[in-house]
Amino acid sequence: MNPEEQIATARARxxxxxxxxxxxxxxxxxxxxxxxxxxxxTADVVGTAKQVAELARAGSxxxxxxxxxxxxxxxxxxxxxxxxxxxxxxxxxxxxHYNGHQLxxxxxxxxxxxxxxxxxxxxxxxxKKRDAQFATIVxxxxxxxxxxxxxxxxxxxxxSLLAALMDENHARAVPWDAARVAxxxxxxxALDSAARxxxxxxxxxxxxxxxxxxxxxxxxxxxRDLASxxxxxxxxxxxxxxxxxxxxxxxxxxxxxxxxxxIGDTIRISLTPEPGESRTREVVVAQELLQTMGLRAFTPLxxxxxGCGRTTSTLFQELAKxxxxxxRAKMPEWRVKYDGVENLTLAVMGCVVNGPGESRHxxxxxxxxxxxxxxxxxxxxxxxxxxxxxxxxxxxxxxxVIEDYVARKYATRQNA
Numbered sequence: 360m361n362p363e364e365q366i367a368t369a370r371a372r373x374x375x376x377x378x379x380x381x382x383x384x385x386x387x388x389x390x391x392x393x394x395x396x397x398x399x400x401t402a403d404v405v406g407t408a409k410q411v412a413e414l415a416r417a418g419s420x421x422x423x424x425x426x427x428x429x430x431x432x433x434x435x436x437x438x439x440x441x442x443x444x445x446x447x448x449x450x451x452x453x454x455x456h457y458n459g460h461q462l463x464x465x466x467x468x469x470x471x472x473x474x475x476x477x478x479x480x481x482x483x484x485x486x487k488k489r490d491a492q493f494a495t496i497v498x499x500x501x502x503x504x505x506x507x508x509x510x511x512x513x514x515x516x517x518x519s520l521l522a523a524l525m526d527e528n529h530a531r532a533v534p535w536d537a538a539r540v541a542x543x544x545x546x547x548x549a550l551d552s553a554a555r556x557x558x559x560x561x562x563x564x565x566x567x568x569x570x571x572x573x574x575x576x577x578x579x580x581x582x583r584d585l586a587s588x589x590x591x592x593x594x595x596x597x598x599x600x601x602x603x604x605x606x607x608x609x610x611x612x613x614x615x616x617x618x619x620x621x622i623g624d625t626i627r628i629s630l631t632p633e634p635g636e637s638r639t640r641e642v643v644v645a646q647e648l649l650q651t652m653g654l655r656a657f658t659p660l661x662x663x664x665x666g667c668g669r670t671t672s673t674l675f676q677e678l679a680k681x682x683x684x685x686x687r688a689k690m691p692e693w694r695v696k697y698d699g700v701e702n703l704t705l706a707v708m709g710c711v712v713n714g715p716g717e718s719r720h721x722x723x724x725x726x727x728x729x730x731x732x733x734x735x736x737x738x739x740x741x742x743x744x745x746x747x748x749x750x751x752x753x754x755x756x757x758x759x760v761i762e763d764y765v766a767r768k769y770a771t772r773q774n775a
Contacts, residue, residue: 360587377624378506378567378592381450381474383420385567386592386624390655393645394421394594394627396454398638401431401438408441410638415449416691417639418646418657421625423452423477426462426469436468450474452508456482456515460495470503475567477508480552481515493552497559506565507556508594511548513541513572520544520551542577545570546585553591566591567625571598575613586622595623602631607644618652643687659686659703662717662724666709669729674753675709678727681754682707682761697769705761715739723764725757740764 377387385392395414399407401424411422426432439451453473455462460483463470476496484492500507521544528534535543549568556566568591570581578597586593597613600606610628617623628641628648646657663679664670682705686693693700706721708714710729718724718739725748727736736748738760748756 360584362583364587376564376590376592378564380421380452380506382448383450383474387564389624391618391623391649392420392625393418393642393649394423394452394625395419395638395642395645396423396627396629397425398632401425402428402434404434404437404441407434408438408445411438411442411449411451412445412447413637413639414642415447417642419449419639419642421452421475422449423454423627426453426455426459426473427457429462429465432462432466432469435466436472439472452477455479455496457484459483460492460499463496463499470499470505473505475506475508476500477510478552479510479512479515480548481512481517490555493555494559497556497561500565501560504565506567507561508567508569509549509552509556510569510571510594511545511552512598513545513577514598516541516544517548520548538577542581542584545572545581546588549585550589553589563591567594568592569594569596571596573597573599575609578613579616582617582622583620592624593622594625594627596627596629598629600629600631603633606630610644611648614648615652618649618654656701658690658701659705661686662704662706662708662721664709664713664717669712670709670727671730675707675727678725678754678757679707682758685758686761693765693769696771697765698771700765700769703765703769719743722768723761725753727753 377389378385383392397407397410399410401407407424414422426435435453451473452475454477456479459478478493478496480493483489483496497507521541524540524544524547528540549570553566553568557563568585568589570585572578572581575597582593582595595614595617597610600610607630614626626645628644630641630644632638632640649655650657650660661679661683666676704721706717706724708717708724708726711726711732714726715737718726719742722741724739725736728734734749736753737744738746738748738757
């Protein structure tokens with residue numbers, strides 16, 4: 360099947376099977392879901408609950424936590440209870456490796472508190488124990504009516520399956536290259552494991568699949584093939600994407616292609632945080648990816664010019680940051696109170712070249728004076744000039760204009 364046929368088949372299959380994860384719909388025609396993962400020690404109840412809450416408030420709709428020790432498993436129901444007391448109802452996903460079958464058996468409250476289990480076929484067990492341990496986790500998912508993500512990863516691929524496929528390849532009249540064999544091993548691991556879960560009794564609408572790699576082109580190739588061969592809900596993510604701009608660019612390059620082709624039902628941006636940086640960065644990047652592609656709207660985004668020799672002052676840069684930070688900080692309140700406010704468009708421009716035009720295209724825009732221009736900043740609302748701001752208090756006055764517009768333009772949920 361060539362890439363064009365794969366894309367067409369994937370689009371036809373997408374949305375046919377949806378999965379309910381703790382009240383969040385994934386697939387089945389639902390909007391693409393944003394998720395993230397904690398990096399705290401899960402046994403630290405307070406620290407983990409705090410980070411989950413931060414991620415949820417930033418917009419993560421599912422949060423995955425590591426469940427790797429008896430103490431971590433015992434902490435899960437206490438984390439869930441603490442989150443509920445905080446009013447944070449985000450579903451928790453348990454990430455299991457090696458000993459998940461034992462932890463779920465020993466801690467029934469953990470099995471119940473989690474909204475979804477993640478199983479990696481490459482390390483759920485080895486040798487004769489693999490199938491039995493995989494089956495045990497699936498049986499717990501059936502018992503507690505939980506969905507399962509079967510998540511295959513390039514770095515922990517089932518080596519016995521890879522070896523078997525390499526032997527098959529040697530027997531081909533025209534052998535595949537090594538990269539294609541490895542991609543096939545990833546996909547077969549996911550599909551064979553899903554088929555086994557169904558045989559055990561897990562319903563198809565409780566299964567999600569992922570096949571993560573760390574290379575952009577490899578990820579695109581894997582998911583095109585996977586999506587054309589199944590109709591399970593798919594989790595997208597470039598694993599070990601990296602730090603800073605490299606991780607953001609690589610994740611965006613891979614996921615944007617797949618999302619544009621209709622592939623993917625939930626995404627995670629796997630960024631390595633900068634030292635001291637908030638874990639919420641990966642949530643913001645995921646939201647901005649979906650929003651800039653027109654797939655979802657989460658928060659007003661600010662259009663701002665990059666600056667040039669006409670804008671030697673940093674005023675417009677500072678104002679753009681002030682506005683972006685303000686609307687993000689206000690969104691938890693606005694989201695509850697106002698319908699549609701996430702679709703608000705804003706523009707902060709630095710001079711008269713494109714400033715007035717871009718400002719007129721936004722719901723609210725401001726064109727700041729460039730170097731040598733008159734110290735006046737016209738403000739445009741709904742395409743019309745509404746006022747001119749001057750002086751040292753432009754930032755606060757412009758934020759006030761935005762606040763007034765939001766309160767006036769968007770219907771309150773109580774009145775809707």
